[in-house]
Amino acid sequence: xxxxxxxxxxxxxxxxxxxxxxxxxxxxxxxxxxxxxxxxxxxxxxxxxxxxxxxxxxxxxxxxxxxxxxxxxxxxxxxxxxxxxxxxxxxxxxxxxxxxx
Numbered sequence: 001x002x003x004x005x006x007x008x009x010x011x012x013x014x015x016x017x018x019x020x021x022x023x024x025x026x027x028x029x030x031x032x033x034x035x036x037x038x039x040x041x042x043x044x045x046x047x048x049x050x051x052x053x054x055x056x057x058x059x060x061x062x063x064x065x066x067x068x069x070x071x072x073x074x075x076x077x078x079x080x081x082x083x084x085x086x087x088x089x090x091x092x093x094x095x096x097x098x099x100x101x
Contacts, residue, residue, distance in 0.1 A: 029055035031081045032090055033064055035073040044073070046097030047090050055081050067101040 029050045036043050046068070054063040057078045065075040080086075091098050 028084055029081055030087055031060040032079045034076045035068045036076055037073050044097050045094055047094040048101050057081055
């Protein structure tokens with residue numbers, strides 16, 4: 001009986017491990033945005049990583065605004081959201097604000 005339980009447990013654990021390994025990796029989400037700081041006026045364009053549940057322009061605004069505000073910036077606009085494929089083309093334009101927040 002104990003041997004049968006061990007075998008069943010081992011089989012169950014193996015099945016669980018295989019099913020977890022078969023899950024697709026979560027797609028990474030990013031956004032590009034514009035922010036400003038007053039007195040004197042400064043503007044920046046940045047790229048930021050977002051959680052999966054904020055991967056829309058509307059949801060991204062609420063996620064990004066407090067993060068850039070912590071650095072003294074006011075979020076003006078979320079321009080777009082994109083995946084890994086759009087990351088490198090934006091790196092040079094974002095400069096020091098590439099994944100800074």
